[in-house]
Amino acid sequence: MNEFEVLQVSWFDMESQLRAIRTQVFIEEQNVPVELEWDEADIDCIHLLVKKGSNYIATSRFLNTGQIGRMAVLKPYRHRGIGNAMLKKILIIAHSMDMNTVFLNAQLDAVDFYKKNGFIKQGDIFDDAGIPHLRMEKKI
Numbered sequence: 001m002n003e004f005e006v007l008q009v010s011w012f013d014m015e016s017q018l019r020a021i022r023t024q025v026f027i028e029e030q031n032v033p034v035e036l037e038w039d040e041a042d043i044d045c046i047h048l049l050v051k052k053g054s055n056y057i058a059t060s061r062f063l064n065t066g067q068i069g070r071m072a073v074l075k076p077y078r079h080r081g082i083g084n085a086m087l088k089k090i091l092i093i094a095h096s097m098d099m100n101t102v103f104l105n106a107q108l109d110a111v112d113f114y115k116k117n118g119f120i121k122q123g124d125i126f127d128d129a130g131i132p133h134l135r136m137e138k139k140i
Contacts, residue, residue: 003052004050004051004052004057004058004077004080004082004085005050005051005052006048006049006050006085006086006089007048007049007050007051008046008047008048008089008093009047009048009049010047011042011043011045011047012043014047014049014056015042017049017056017059018042018047018049018059020056021049021056021057021058021059021072021074022037022059022070022072023037024072024074025072025073025074025075026070026072026129029075030129030131031130032129032130032131033129036129037129041061041063042061044063044064045061045062045063046061046062046090046093047059047060047061047062048060048061048062048086048089048090050073050082050085050086052077057073057074057076057077057082058071058072058073058074058077058082058083058086059071059072060072060086060090062090062093062094062102064097066094066099066101066102066103067102067103067104067105068087068090068102068103068104069104069105071083071086071104083113084117087117090102091138091140094140095140099140100139100140101137101138101139101140102137102138102140103122103135103136103137103138104119104135104136105126105128105133105134105135105136106119106133106134106135106136107131107132107133108125108131108132108133108134111134111136114136115136117138118138119136119137119138120136120137120138121134121135121136122134122135122136122137123135
């Protein structure tokens, strides 16, 4: 069974688990420089952490500006609906905060995933940490 649980957590309570997933996906797999991965926004964000059994397998964060970011799913768990579940939870949170729009900076290889979830391309391709990105928005 591929059941998993999407948890809303704080940086202070789950920092080591959040860091472990992002380190594996962004720093080790995608070669994002360490100094670009960690920022002061983590302390104030809403974080999601996905748990399957006793393992933490995915994360994302949501800023009070309406920005979704740092969405990372460990490689063995990709293409199983985890990203969709995190987006759904973030949209519920955004709606509860009376937001009308959310946005994100999608890596180009993830643009189709976000399009399927109702996000619309905005602007031109830009570089972030050596990876091409495109800003995308979704009305709630």
